[in-house]
Amino acid sequence: MAFVKRYLIPRLIQYFLVIWLGITVVFLIPRLTPNDPIMRVIGELRGRGSTLEPGAMDGIIRDLTQLYGLEGSWLDQYWAFWGRLFRGDLGVSFFQFPARVNQLIAVAMPWTLGLLLTTTAISWIVGNIIGGLAGYYSRKSWSRILDAIAMVVRPLPYYIFAFALLLLFAYVVRWFPITGGASLGAVPTFTWAYIKDVLWHSFLPALSLCVLGGAVTFQTMKLIVQNVNAENFVQYAKMGGVTEDRIVGKYVIRNAVLPQITGLALSIGQIFSGALITEIVYGYPGLGMLLYRAIVNGDYNLIMGITLFSIIAITTAILIVDLTYPLFDPRVRYK
């Protein structure tokens, strides 16, 4: 019970507060900026040369006003906004009318989710193992070489790195398809051929995310392990004749991985944004591509929908990672 009271409940309160704050920010942005989103949409519609009768235009303005929940005082609007969110209604997309934002997100999400889950898992696990070994054997030459590579890769923004890989694989070695999520005209089925096709297409975006994410995990893990190495219990284990493999695997990495879990939770937001950008570079049909099309078309409602969805998805992912922490750290469990 003490665990629930001291760990779980404060964490859940924080979770709901963060979601509340994020969604409130999304609510406030269009209202604090000088532009009227409705007039913008109308302006862009006109700019595209669609001629509408005055009556039809009034109808559209009324629809949009209701959609944005721009009727009544700010407080009324705020309530209406939350009401729509609880019903899971994110409105319609302006430029893929009458598709609903929910449907568009639902189609794109599995792609992003699949890409993110696999790359985050791979880069975190591999990064921690290699980083742990490199930290323990920090005087070996392979450890230094890996460190040098990480020093170069780490600072690169997702866009630039993905773009550099794209140039390399598009012009120097043509091993992988450089755009799309599956071959054109391929029908989504649970056959090995289709799955292979998807994996083949997602290799480059996944590689970008794995290398960038892995470099960060590697560096932090190496640093932590180097510090753990200096602790008394490691020295004692060595003097006591415990084998090196056992020290690294059982004592050092296990201790060092705890801050890495917190680190993973803190960086999920960044990883997510990075994945969106990487998708845009490779034309991978996930949320990032949806966002890109929404930006190009000025589809504000779709962008807002993606943002709201992402806030909830990311905070939930972080909550889940945080809740696994007690599984790794008995001290939190029993206190």
Add this chain to the structure above:
Amino acid sequence: MKTLRDLFRDYRFAFSFGVLVIIVVMAILSIFSPYDPTLWNVVPKDLKPSAEHWLGTDSNGQDIFWQATFAVRNSLIISLIAGLVSRVIAILVGMIAGYQGGMVDRVLMFVGDSLLVIPLFLIMVMLAMLVRQYMNLVILGLMLSFFGWAWDARVIRSMILSLRERDFTKTAILSGTGTVKLVLNEYMPFAMPLIFSTLINNIAWAIGLEITLAILGLVNLNVPTLGTMLNWALFYQSILLGRWWWILTPVVLSLFLFIALYWMSVSISEYLDPRTRIQRVGAS
């Protein structure tokens, strides 16, 4: 002087210093540019690099070298505004939270942590969509600074927390030093190197976000920055058409800039941490 000499012993610091000097010189050169960066068709289009046009010309009829000098200058302006303004916010929040503690601390840190968790990139896209027609270097810089303070405020706060427990704080308070004076005169000198190292990281972050927003077409594309140069090069399919000199200029410049900024910040923070300093420079 001794500090600098120690720092230069680290090859990473020497490298980044060199790269940054070249880039700043490039930015200053923009004053002498013979062309107006906003005008198109001032030189023949799509020329390869030559003695006359060092880095060739692009499909807009602009000289790429001189365009790059403006791009570097503007990217640096945006990121400096973002970095400096967000430093002010981070210092204020960090110091107030760290020194006051209690409820103030909890609220400020909650807001900061939320900023770390929320996908800022998407919020920034929403904002940029709405203010697109007013967008200029200063507004973009301020927009970035408004969201870029959270992590560094946390770092500064934890430093203040540890300084608050030191003896000299108690001595100062007992001898009647005011809070403001204590923080400015006694704490700032301790925090300064740390703030400088966070500034470098923040500058790199701001340049990276500017590039991303520019590629999405959310900034004023007529103002050359590293991001808008890349945007134009992609827009005119310079990769497909084999105009490598055009696409490579912003890519190579940003690669060097990011690596230099990161190495500099790593090297400074390692220097600030005495444990690692002794490993490298030796005890002094």
